[in-house]
Amino acid sequence: MVENNGYKAFDRSLLFNELETLKSNVDTLQRGLEVTSVEILKSEDVLSGVFDEEDKKKAEAAVPGNPTYRIWIQ
Numbered sequence: 001m002v003e004n005n006g007y008k009a010f011d012r013s014l015l016f017n018e019l020e021t022l023k024s025n026v027d028t029l030q031r032g033l034e035v036t037s038v039e040i041l042k043s044e045d046v047l048s049g050v051f052d053e054e055d056k057k058k059a060e061a062a063v064p065g066n067p068t069y070r071i072w073i074q
Contacts, residue, residue: 012064022067033071043068 022029022040029038046059058068 014064018064018067035071 019040019042026038026040030036043059043062046055051059055070058070062068
């Protein structure tokens with residue numbers, strides 16, 4: 001792939017807005033996970049916010065097409 005496409009083979013951009021797609025499917029996520037609340041955050045918000053180190057490590061690992069998640073049970 002790299003031989004054919006050069007540096008573009010490493011391009012992780014998507015043809016759709018991943019954040020908007022996730023946000024528009026919150027109801028489906030809630031039903032599928034059987035939870036009452038789902039909150040979608042951008043990794044930048046987690047990294048600059050008041051979150052613990054585990055949350056920040058997960059946010060740093062998120063890349064386009066491979067979002068990370070964390071489940072809190074209250």
